[in-house]
Amino acid sequence: KLQFNLKFASKQFAKSSKKCEKEEKEAKNKAKRAMEKGNIDGAKIYAQNAIRKKNEALNMLRLSSRIDAVASRVDNAVKMRNVTKTMGMVTKGMDKALGSMKYDEIARVMDKF
Secondary structure: OHHHHHHHHHHHHHHHHHHHHHHHHHHHHHHHHHHHHOOHHHHHHHHHHHHHHHHHHHHHHHHHHHHHHHHHHHHHHHHHHHHHHHHHHHHHHHHHHHHHOOHHHHHHHHHHO
16 A cells, blocks of 8 residues: 555656646746747746746656655565565475475475475
8 A cells, every 4th residue: 555655646746747847838938928029027927937847847756756766665675575474484394394304395395485
């Protein structure tokens, strides 16, 4: 469940980043139109909005990447825990098989591994 939530949050941040990039392009176009009309003050405002949206998009992308990295680490930890548990069970089985020195049991345990 934690892995799903992390991946979901990462995708939400990535989607928000795309939205901010789109809004940045719109603000750039508005600034360009304002400059063509001679509205310098309006163009400055639109340019500031574009810069803010660009920074916001980069921050969202950065957060998405970080959350994705955490999700990957969590996933890796879960897999390692499962491998460790399996190794423990195999080791117990090997101890029993080696204690009796029956080759059939040793082969069966090794096949499970």
